[in-house]
Amino acid sequence: MDFNDNAEEAAFRAEARAWLAAHAPAHELPAGAKMPDTEEADRGRAWMRALYTGGWSGLTFPKELGGRGASGIEAVIFAEEEGKYHLPKGPFTSIGTGMALPVIAKHGNDAQKARFIEATLKGDITWCQLFSEPAAGSDLAGLRTKAVRADDGSGDWIVNGQKVWSSWAHLTDWGILVVRTDPAVPKHKGLTFFVVDMKTPGIETRPIRQISGASEFNETFLTDVRIPDANRLGAEGDGWACCMTVLMGERLGSGAHRSGIEPLLDFAAATPDSHGGTMLDDRAVRQQLAEALAEEQGERFFQARLRTMVSKGENPGALAGMVKLAYAGRYQKTNGLALELRGLAGIAPDAGDTATGDVQYDYIYSTVMRIAGGADEVLRNQIAERVLGMPGEVRMDKDVPFEKLKG
Amino acid sequence: MNFDLSDEQKMLGEQARALLADMTAFDRLRTLIDSGAEWDEPLWRALAGMGFLGAAIPEEYGGLGLGALDLGVIMEALGAANAAVPFMSSIILGAEAIRLAGSDAQKAAWLPKLASGEAIATFAYAEGPGPVFSGGVSLEGGKLGGSKTPVADAGIADIAVVLVAGGGFALVELDQPGVMRTKLDSFDQLRPHYRLDFAGAVAESMPGNGKLDRLIDQAAVQAAFEAVGASEACLHMARDYAMERQIFGRPLGGFQAIKHKLADVAVATELARSNAYYGGWAAESSPDDLPAAAAAARLSGIKCFELAARENLQVHGGIGYTFEANCHFYYRRERMLAVHLGNRGFWADRLLGARPGSQVRAA
Numbered sequence: 045m046d047f048n049d050n051a052e053e054a055a056f057r058a059e060a061r062a063w064l065a066a067h068a069p070a071h072e073l074p075a076g077a078k079m080p081d082t083e084e085a086d087r088g089r090a091w092m093r094a095l096y097t098g099g100w101s102g103l104t105f106p107k108e109l110g111g112r113g114a115s116g117i118e119a120v121i122f123a124e125e126e127g128k129y130h131l132p133k134g135p136f137t138s139i140g141t142g143m144a145l146p147v148i149a150k151h152g153n154d155a156q157k158a159r160f161i162e163a164t165l166k167g168d169i170t171w172c173q174l175f176s177e178p179a180a181g182s183d184l185a186g187l188r189t190k191a192v193r194a195d196d197g198s199g200d201w202i203v204n205g206q207k208v209w210s211s212w213a214h215l216t217d218w219g220i221l222v223v224r225t226d227p228a229v230p231k232h233k234g235l236t237f238f239v240v241d242m243k244t245p246g247i248e249t250r251p252i253r254q255i256s257g258a259s260e261f262n263e264t265f266l267t268d269v270r271i272p273d274a275n276r277l278g279a280e281g282d283g284w285a286c287c288m289t290v291l292m293g294e295r296l297g298s299g300a301h302r303s304g305i306e307p308l309l310d311f312a313a314a315t316p317d318s319h320g321g322t323m324l325d326d327r328a329v330r331q332q333l334a335e336a337l338a339e340e341q342g343e344r345f346f347q348a349r350l351r352t353m354v355s356k357g358e359n360p361g362a363l364a365g366m367v368k369l370a371y372a373g374r375y376q377k378t379n380g381l382a383l384e385l386r387g388l389a390g391i392a393p394d395a396g397d398t399a400t401g402d403v404q405y406d407y408i409y410s411t412v413m414r415i416a417g418g419a420d421e422v423l424r425n426q427i428a429e430r431v432l433g434m435p436g437e438v439r440m441d442k443d444v445p446f447e448k449l450k451g
Numbered sequence: 452m453n454f455d456l457s458d459e460q461k462m463l464g465e466q467a468r469a470l471l472a473d474m475t476a477f478d479r480l481r482t483l484i485d486s487g488a489e490w491d492e493p494l495w496r497a498l499a500g501m502g503f504l505g506a507a508i509p510e511e512y513g514g515l516g517l518g519a520l521d522l523g524v525i526m527e528a529l530g531a532a533n534a535a536v537p538f539m540s541s542i543i544l545g546a547e548a549i550r551l552a553g554s555d556a557q558k559a560a561w562l563p564k565l566a567s568g569e570a571i572a573t574f575a576y577a578e579g580p581g582p583v584f585s586g587g588v589s590l591e592g593g594k595l596g597g598s599k600t601p602v603a604d605a606g607i608a609d610i611a612v613v614l615v616a617g618g619g620f621a622l623v624e625l626d627q628p629g630v631m632r633t634k635l636d637s638f639d640q641l642r643p644h645y646r647l648d649f650a651g652a653v654a655e656s657m658p659g660n661g662k663l664d665r666l667i668d669q670a671a672v673q674a675a676f677e678a679v680g681a682s683e684a685c686l687h688m689a690r691d692y693a694m695e696r697q698i699f700g701r702p703l704g705g706f707q708a709i710k711h712k713l714a715d716v717a718v719a720t721e722l723a724r725s726n727a728y729y730g731g732w733a734a735e736s737s738p739d740d741l742p743a744a745a746a747a748a749r750l751s752g753i754k755c756f757e758l759a760a761r762e763n764l765q766v767h768g769g770i771g772y773t774f775e776a777n778c779h780f781y782y783r784r785e786r787m788l789a790v791h792l793g794n795r796g797f798w799a800d801r802l803l804g805a806r807p808g809s810q811v812r813a814a
Contacts, residue, residue, distance in 0.1 A: 334799030338750035342722030348454035428710035435705035
């Protein structure tokens with residue numbers, strides 16, 4: 045057992061480190077500076093272009109398609125090294141590389157591959173994801189946005205409906221879109237997958253006002269949006285298989301937001317108790333934070349185990365969901381505890397008390413972590429079914445035509 | 452990075468599990484309880500025969516000289532089987548205390564016998580309710596005075612390493628007039644506990660000072676392996692029962708109330724296993740990291756086994772409350788493992804204390 049790279053991994057790391065040292069500093073975001081979305085997205089494109097020029101774009105993507113053809117562990121190593129710089133990375137680039145590219149590569153035809161892959165790897169095209177709907181989240185296949193053939197014989201599709209939680213939809217060039225094309229068959233079978241130019245008439249994107257006060261997500265309304273049949277990915281009715289390709293990418297990619305226990309220990313130590321000491325002397329606080337710290341450490345070494353599996357070419361599968369499940373719940377619980385130990389000043393801190401502001405934000409944002417990228421309950425089902433081999437859920441809707449379903 | 456057990460360690464674990472599978476049917480545990488047995492002696496002899504007792508004892512003293520991770524896979528298997536043997540007392544604590552703090556003569560006298568299973572040791576640290584590591588027993592002029600209670604496996608032990616006033620260790624043979632052993636009612640029926648009263652018992656001082664922290668940190672890592680093995684056994688027992696048991700026209704295991712509960716047990720167990728691995732690695736390769744690693748492993752081991760033992764019985768429903776079902780072995784052992792070697796609060800303080808730069812008040 046060791047934490048060292050093997051010879052090939054060490055060589056790859058050295059190469060990545062040298063390249064990043066030469067190129068990354070020029071692309072780093074100034075610390076703490078708030079900038080307009082548009083500028084952040086532009087900087088993201090520029091960093092993508094630099095990666096592409098240097099041969100680091102699409103790391104695990106096959107060489108013949110313009111990627112680097114690197115192994116899973118090499119992608120992990122590159123991410124570790126890249127993460128040492130404060131670079132303009134975000135959904136505006138990762139949805140393209142992590143979701144759009146895999147689905148285009150797997151389900152797209154030659155013309156679609158030629159048109160989108162290189163342009164995405166270069167940062168010329170950015171993507172958003174148009175999947176979830178107000179009534180279709182964890183049960184994505186229940187989506188209602190529908191597409192029908194235009195009656196003008198063009199073969200085009202006319203799309204109507206509403207999508208939600210589409211990050212950066214207002215600033216990206218294209219969207220990956222799943223819609224219902226056949227309501228007369230059971231729900232998973234009547235879906236079809238498209239790529240859609242976000243400048244197409246009839247697409248309206250509105251920011252969602254979130255409980256945090258920010259508006260990272262959008263809702264996207266599609267009204268008589270005309271999509272040429274050439275932008276259909278895969279056959280009619282193959283939409284669910286395309287979604288699965290995309291969502292595999294999402295599972296491996298989520299859980300990037302990290303907020304640790306150490307700052308909360310400092311926060312407790314900086315909060316007076318009523319006996320002349322600090323809240324870090326409080327038995328209940330110590331107990332809960334120590335257990336959370338132990339769990340956080342366990343998660344770090346669990347990830348080391350998963351990383352070892354990847355290094356050996358194994359797929360951790362549903363085990364990877366354990367990390368986010370453990371993290372998200374702990375994130376909410378410990379920040380809730382931190383607000384509580386602060387007393388009323390946790391609710392209304394003095395101006396300039398940024399530590400409390402951070403705790404408040406994390407407590408609000410933790411709700412997203414428990415829902416996005418596989419809700420707690422979905423992950424528990426997956427762990428029970430795929431790790432423990434327990435039965436799948438009873439499905440009332442499996443063989444029923446979509447149009448006959450209630451709701 | 453290769454954060455996994457080696458092939459040899461995995462094979463060692465396989466061997467331990469295979470031996471235990473042959474010898475530790477639950478009916479045997481029931482027989483041991485009904486007969487009031489102190490321990491599973493045939494199993495102990497079999498473990499000795501496989502070389503497991505001496506796994507981490509140095510080769511010059513008749514052991515195999517293996518490391519903490521090797522010991523860990525054996526402990527994991529013992530935890531899974533809920534084995535009624537004094538491995539923690541005699542090997543993890545007794546033999547290791549002698550190795551860390553004993554004189555050359557003490558090591559030569561006892562380690563070979565502990566490795567072969569010919570002699571059994573225990574570690575006497577508690578003195579009734581209160582701080583778990585207590586130094587109220589005195590060693591003066593080669594004589595022990597005072598009491599230790601409870602002490603695990605003291606009925607079958609030949610020797611005890613005794614934590615004495617000042618934090619040092621004394622080595623005492625238990626079969627002598629100055630030692631009175633009184634058997635207590637043990638909540639874990641397969642791990643007997645005794646009260647030891649010393650009245651002028653002849654004992655030797657052990658020369659190594661300040662070894663308690665190292666000893667209990669290492670033992671905490673091994674306790675975490677034991678807890679992980681036991682947790683996983685509970686998890687699989689509950690899963691298997693839930694898959695077989697039909698309720699409302701389908702398997703009990705198809706209900707989310709059961710699936711989600713067991714998914715949580717699985718997550719807690721894997722996090723604890725990861726911490727146990729790290730603790731084993733630190734014990735072998737990075738002693739500076741051991742205090743924090745051991746405390747984290749201990750805390751997450753307690754947490755996962757607590758959850759697993761309770762939910763296993765709960766999933767079984769009424770049958771789980773019967774002596775015929777097997778949940779109770781783990782349910783009782785879990786509480787014993789949760790408090791031996793110091794409880795959650797003790798290890799929470801150690802974890803926060805081991806954090807660089809933290810200001811921890813006296814625990």
